[in-house]
Amino acid sequence: MARRWVCAAGVALFFACLVLHSHFCGPAVLRKRPFLKWRTEKMLYRLDLGWPRFSEYFTGVTFCVAVDSLNGLVYVAQRGDNIPKVLVFTEDGYLLRSWNHTVDTPHGMFASSTPLEQSVWITDVGSGSYGHTVKKYNSFGDLVQVLGTPGKKGTALNPLQFDNPAELYVEDTEDIYIVDGDGGLNNRLIKLSQNFMILWLRGENGTAPAKFNIPHSVTLDSVGRVWVADRGNKRLQVFDKDTGEWLGAWSSCFTEEGPSSVRFTPDGKYLIVAQLNLSRLSILAAPPTGNLGHCSVISTIQLPDQVLPHLLEIDRKTGAVYVAEIGAKQVQKFVPLNSHVFGFSV
Structure with missing residues (x-):
């Protein structure tokens, strides 16, 4: 006994x-890796613990990420002294190369590639000789194009000037949408042609429709609407991509904090929005064609405090979500649990 x-x-x-x-x-x-705890009310994604292969690759503060879905490349831009500003990974998490040419203080990125050209755009908010510009590079870091007046902030349109340009989105037609700026003189959305001519411009500082307070992220949906994360006004604003006409806004989902980043899933059914200080990713139901309807949160991914998700990007082929976190100083990859839900195959 x-x-x-x-x-x-x-x-x-x-x-x-x-x-x-x-x-x-x-x-x-x-x-x-202490910043990997997360939860979601409805499990739509899982965290890829194996991406990247070594977290020691991140030596600075990771501000933005871009995905070249055509070539399977992931770009990460980070800030810091005496470090590579841009890291280039495979989608499996292997570091291919890094570069530092003519990059001062990166804020936003976008990869825009065709079968003939691989390119990545960077918005630079630095105060040095490369700052206050939007720049196009090839995948090896060679500078191809500069928009704005390097090292000089301003409000002018001819020649074009920026003040803390936050992010951009490049359409398949090569038209460019830029939100300018991240707390600077300008609070505006600019559409440029592929020849860098201004097609239309909307915005100034304010709370009324088509005005902004820190326009921080921009993207397009599949039916020709431009979505802007109007962070300071705690809303998403929506515009017609051809005319720039204001179509409406969503604010009911952002009573606690405004959106810092916005992207659509490959099938166009959901928006994924980052909220910086809440360390949260929200998955919203996309509206139908011709009607914005109401903002509806389908699911959230709650990251630990002080992770601070800044900007995110989604792989158009796999639907994987890459999140640049300035608090955790890393980029994390979230993979859809069921690819059929998002309308693509892996």
Whole structure:
């Protein structure tokens, strides 16, 4: 009887130790990267713990990420002294190369590639000789095009000037949409042609329709609408891509904090929005054609405090979501649990 009691007590002690170890230490793989806890009300994504292959690649503050879906490349831009400003990965997480040419203080990125050309655009908010510009590079870091007046902020349109340009989106037609700026003189959305002529411009500082307070991210949907994360006004604003006409706004989903980044899933059914200070990603139902309807949150991914997701990008082929986190100083990759839900195959 005594032996049986001792055995039971030992088993109980063993399981108690397991519980305490799990509670205070967590799984060994998570202890190596402390910013990986997350939860979601409706499981739509899983975290890819193997991306990148080595987290030591990130040596600065990771501000933005871009995905070249055509060539399977992922670009990460980071800030810091004496570090490579741009890292180029494979979609499997292997580092291919890095470069630092003519990049001062990167803020936003966008990869725009064709079968004949691989390119990545960077918005630069630095105060040095490369700052306040929107620049186009090839995948090896060679500078191809500069928009704006390098090293000089301003409001002019001819010649074009920027002040803290936040992000851009390049359409398949090579038309360019730029949100300018991240707390600077300008609060505007500019559409440029592929020849860099201004097609239309909307915005100034304010809270009224078509006015902005820190326009921070821009994207397009599949039916010709331009979506802007109007971060300071805690809303998404929507415009017609051809005319620039204001179509409406969503604010009910952002009562706590405004959106810092916005992108659509490949099938166009969902928007994924980052909220910086809440360390949260929200998955919203996209509106039908011709009617904005109401903002509806389908699911959220809650990251730990101080992770601070800044800007995100989605792979058009796989639907994977890459999130640049300035608090955690890393980029994380989230993979759809069911590719059929998002209308693509892996």
